[in-house]
Amino acid sequence: xxxxxxxxxxxxxxxxxxxxxxxxxxxxxxxxxxxxxxxxxxxxxxxxxxxxxxxxxxxxxxxxxxxxxxxxxxxxxxxxxxxxxxxxxxxxxxxxxxxxxxxxxxxxxxxxxxxxxxxxxxxxxxxxxxxxxxxxxxxxxxxxxxxxxxxxxxxxxxxxxxxxxxxxxxxxxxxxxxxxxxxxxxxxxxxxxxxxxxxxxxxxxxxxxxxxxxxxxxxxxxxxxxxxxxxxxxxxxxxxxxxxxxxxxxxxxxxxxxxxxxxxxxxxxxxxxxxxxxxxxxxxxx
Numbered sequence: 001x002x003x004x005x006x007x008x009x010x011x012x013x014x015x016x017x018x019x020x021x022x023x024x025x026x027x028x029x030x031x032x033x034x035x036x037x038x039x040x041x042x043x044x045x046x047x048x049x050x051x052x053x054x055x056x057x058x059x060x061x062x063x064x065x066x067x068x069x070x071x072x073x074x075x076x077x078x079x080x081x082x083x084x085x086x087x088x089x090x091x092x093x094x095x096x097x098x099x100x101x102x103x104x105x106x107x108x109x110x111x112x113x114x115x116x117x118x119x120x121x122x123x124x125x126x127x128x129x130x131x132x133x134x135x136x137x138x139x140x141x142x143x144x145x146x147x148x149x150x151x152x153x154x155x156x157x158x159x160x161x162x163x164x165x166x167x168x169x170x171x172x173x174x175x176x177x178x179x180x181x182x183x184x185x186x187x188x189x190x191x192x193x194x195x196x197x198x199x200x201x202x203x204x205x206x207x208x209x210x211x212x213x214x215x216x217x218x219x220x221x222x223x224x225x226x227x228x229x230x231x232x233x234x235x236x237x238x239x240x241x242x243x244x245x246x247x248x249x250x251x252x253x254x255x256x257x258x259x260x261x262x263x264x265x266x267x268x269x270x271x272x273x274x275x276x277x278x279x280x281x282x283x284x285x286x
Contacts, residue, residue, distance in 0.1 A: 002026075002092070002132040002188065003233035007145065016146045017100035018153070023132050025092035029241055030080035037074040040095040041105055043156065044069045045124055049089035053079040053115070061115035068118040068156065070111050073097070092128050096149055104153060111160055120159040126181065127152040133184075136229070137220060179204040180214055187223070191230045192255040197223055231256060232268045239277050247273045 004024040021040045028051060035056060044053075050064040056076025063069050065087075071077065081089035105112060118124055131152065134145045183204035187195065200223060201211035215223050231254045238250050250273065251261035265273045 002129065003230065003237045005132060005135045005233070007135050007142070008138060016098045016142065018096060018104075018146045018149045019098040019101075019142070020131060020135055020145045020149050021095040021097055023094040023128065023135055025090060025128070025132075026237065027088045028079070028081060028091040031078055033078050035076045037076050038071070038095060039073055040097045041073050041101055042071045042093055042095045043152070044071065045092040045118065045121065045128060047090040047092060047125065049087040050082045050084075051079055051089040051091065052082055053077055055113075061113070063115045066117055066121045067115055068121070068124065069115045070105075070108065070113070070156070072105055072112055075113075092125060094128060094131055094149065094152070098146065108153075108157060111157065116160075118156070118159050120155060123155055124152065124159070127155060129181075129184070133219060177214075179206070180218060183211065183215075184219075184226075187227055187230065191227055191234070192253060194255060195227060228264060229268075231261075232265060235261070235265060235273065236269075236276070239273070245277070247277070 002023070002025040004022060004026065006022045007020045025045075025047065037056075044063065046063045046065055046067050048065050050062065053061045053063070053069060053071070054077065055061075061069055062082070127148065131145060131148045134141050134148055183200050186200055186203055197212070198208050201208045204211055206214065212222065215221075215226070219226060221229070235250050235254060238245060238253060247262065248258050251258040254261060256264075262273055265271075265276070269276060
């Protein structure tokens with residue numbers, strides 16, 4: 001799970017050819033009405049479960065595991081998980097704009113508002129994670145995020161136009177090695193449990209010391225700092241998704257002691273969780 005991140009592009013949105021507005025993944029809640037759509041283009045990827053997008057004109061698109069949907073900006077819609085789905089609807093998303101975004105969308109006209117299987121879904125998901133990690137580093141990495149976004153969109157196009165796959169991509173993905181990716185996936189899947197660094201390192205096939213060095217080199221922070229940051233961002237998402245949820249309940253969902261959670265939250269955001277829950281919310285979800 002990649003908690004919602006709003007990109008801090010430091011007013012570069014109009015200078016970048018492609019700019020990330022927000023990115024993340026979660027168990028998707030219902031979005032009831034967006035009659036005017038979202039002010040940016042969006043690419044959705046379904047990792048598990050099933051949900052339905054209903055356009056303002058009445059047309060519906062059902063997306064299940066391994067499927068993608070490219071939604072243009074300002075397109076009225078609503079969406080929700082399907083009740084008959086046996087799995088939770090785990091939806092990944094990236095919203096984007098930039099000077100070249102509209103032109104690329106017009107080139108992908110056959111893929112816009114087309115809900116279908118993504119033949120290269122796993123690659124797309126890894127690239128989405130790469131964008132999330134880049135945005136998580138802060139606004140100074142806006143150009144790197146722009147390159148990764150472009151690469152993701154090209155990969156999306158290639159999956160539906162196989163003849164293009166032999167063409168070398170303009171920008172490298174620069175993804176971490178597969179073992180490190182597996183370790184990060186383990187962290188994302190089990191961040192709400194007691195994670196021992198030795199177990200994560202062992203799962204990646206490294207010694208604790210070597211894993212620690214690799215992680216810092218790739219993500220700019222220690223694994224422990226990464227887990228804490230992930231938990232803090234998830235706590236914000238929980239306060240937004242469940243108004244009235246108690247601080248103790250949020251701490252429990254994160255696998256943290258309540259007093260420790262309160263202390264870390266205040267250190268991270270400058271206010272206590274209770275003060276935050278009373279109204280200091282971040283920007284709206286994608």
